Every structure is written in structure tokens, then in C-alpha cells.
Amino acid sequence: MELSGPAGPPPFVRLAAHEVRWRLLSALAHGDLRVRELVALLGEPQNLVSYHLRLLRSAGLVTACRSSFDGRDSYYHLDLERCADALAATGAALHPALRLFPAEAAGTPAGTPSVLFLCTGNSARSPVAEALLRHRSGGHAEVTSAGSHPKAHLHPHAVRVLRLRYDIDVADQRPRGLDTLTGRRFDYVISLCDKVREVCPDFGGHPRRLHWSIPDPAADQDGYPAFDRTAAEIDTRVRHLQPVLFPTPHQEVRP
Structure with missing residues (x-):
């Protein structure tokens, strides 16, 4: 044969x-x-x-x-x-x-990277990213979020999706403004909103700047399901960010 x-x-x-x-x-x-x-x-x-x-x-x-x-x-x-x-x-x-098998999410933390997530209102996308990275890194990352024009409160659907899907409670959190971060230094500054990317100020220490173009779920007429989809997308990106923040000893990842 x-x-x-x-x-x-x-x-x-x-x-x-x-x-x-x-x-x-x-x-x-x-x-x-x-x-x-x-x-x-x-x-x-x-x-x-x-x-x-x-x-x-x-x-x-x-x-x-x-x-x-x-x-x-x-x-x-x-x-x-x-x-x-x-x-x-x-x-x-x-x-x-x-056949490749999924790698571990991250290596052993050698330090505490500081990460800032940004969107316009700091009421949905950036606080969701903040909560998910803090949760998935087990507190090994110093995570903050802020907005160029912060809302008065977190969007209730953002609070709900974090509680229902990820068992994370952010009900007492309030949006922050970029002006509250004067003098702060970050290792990574990640914008999740196309508008805030255009007005993001320079931060000391030359942080690595990344952009995640994620539509505002509050502008979607689908309501809560739009927030559920947005949180899932942000969670995927956060999981892929972790090996960058915490590389294994044999690798060094630099965007």
C-alpha cells in the first residue's frame, strides 16, 4: 500500500x-x-x-x-x-x-506592575477592566481606572455583569477623573475608548501605551446583553494581557 x-x-x-x-x-x-x-x-x-x-x-x-x-x-x-x-x-x-496546550495565565510575579485603564465616562468599560485584572491577577497588579469626563455613578449594568458573571462587587465604587491622577506613574496605560485615546495626557515614567477599541455598551440598544458581551471581550483581553505583565522566567514580552 x-x-x-x-x-x-x-x-x-x-x-x-x-x-x-x-x-x-x-x-x-x-x-x-x-x-x-x-x-x-x-x-x-x-x-x-x-x-x-x-x-x-x-x-x-x-x-x-x-x-x-x-x-x-x-x-x-x-x-x-x-x-x-x-x-x-x-x-x-x-x-x-x-499539539499545543494552553499556557498558564502568568508566571510568578517578580514585581507589581501598575496599570491604568481609561475610557470617557469611567462608568463601564474601564472599571470592568480594572475589576477583572485585579481579580485575575490575584491582586498582584496595581490597577486603576479613570475617565476624561467621568459620570456620577457606575452604570448599573456594569455593576450587575461583574456580580453575576464574575462574582465581583463594585457597587460602592465611583468613577474617577483623569485630573485625580496628576503626578501618578504607571507601567501601562490602556485606553478602551477611541475618544479618550485622542485626549489621553502624557504620564511620567514613559508608560507603555496600548489601545483596545471597544464600543460603549451603554450606546447599544440591546441593554444588559451588550454589557455581558463587552465584559466577555474585556476579560479575554485581560487574560491575554497577564503573560505580558507577568512573563515566565524564560520569556520577556515587550509591546
Whole structure:
């Protein structure tokens, strides 16, 4: 009996093997970016960058959403969960012994990184991110959130989703304003709102700036289910942030 010849490489390998697409994946791995920012980072023509982004979107690895700051612009986001699944399937396609298993969420903390999450009202997205990172890191991260135009209270749906889905109580928390953080230093400043990204001040100590383009669930007519979906997306991003904050001894992750 003759053995059949080897199959071609899995789709993820064919996609990621191209230099431009790999550089796009690498750039988007740490945060959401606009086309013009990707063009500047890669030093490639916009039409070439847009072409390869379309291929990555067709494969479901990259998604795009309109900017809430400027509706003529879009942010591109890398689906890290889908990439992880594709990488696992790639290893298994070569040999069953190479099947990848989920890595531990984080290494042993060597310090206490300080993280600031920002959105406009500090009533939903950024306090949800603050609560989830504090919860998932077991208190090993110093986490704060604030808003450029803070609301009077946290949105009740944000309080509810944290309590029901994650058993986290933030009912007594109040939104904070950016002006209350004067003189504070952070290792990471992460904006979750396209509008606040445009007005975020500079912080001392040169923190690493990341952007997560997440629509405001309060503007969604779906009500509570929109907050549930938003919290799930933020939780996924927080889980992928942890190995960056707490790298294992053999790795160093720098966005």
C-alpha cells in the first residue's frame, strides 16, 4: 500500500509565513491600530497594507470596527483566541506530539506592575477592566481606572455583569477623573475608548501605551446583553494581557 503524499501547510502557516502579514500580526498582537498607524510601523505603502489586512480579515484572524472618535476611520483588532486555536491545529497537523496546550495565565510575579485603564465616562468599560485584572491577577497588579469626563455613578449594568458573571462587587465604587491622577506613574496605560485615546495626557515614567477599541455598551440598544458581551471581550483581553505583565522566567514580552 502506498502512503499518500504530505498535505500542504495549514492555512495559518500559509498566511503567517508572508513577511508583511507576520509583521501585521505582530503589530496587532498588543493592541488595536488604524491603517495609517500600521503603514507607519511597517514602512509599507497603504495599498499593500490594506491588501494583506483583507486577507487576514477573510481568514477571521483580524476584525475591524469603526472608530467612535472618527466614523471615517477604523481600528483593526487581532483575535488572539482564534490565533491560539490555529497555532494548536498547526502543531497537531505536523505530529500529534506537537499539539499545543494552553499556557498558564502568568508566571510568578517578580514585581507589581501598575496599570491604568481609561475610557470617557469611567462608568463601564474601564472599571470592568480594572475589576477583572485585579481579580485575575490575584491582586498582584496595581490597577486603576479613570475617565476624561467621568459620570456620577457606575452604570448599573456594569455593576450587575461583574456580580453575576464574575462574582465581583463594585457597587460602592465611583468613577474617577483623569485630573485625580496628576503626578501618578504607571507601567501601562490602556485606553478602551477611541475618544479618550485622542485626549489621553502624557504620564511620567514613559508608560507603555496600548489601545483596545471597544464600543460603549451603554450606546447599544440591546441593554444588559451588550454589557455581558463587552465584559466577555474585556476579560479575554485581560487574560491575554497577564503573560505580558507577568512573563515566565524564560520569556520577556515587550509591546
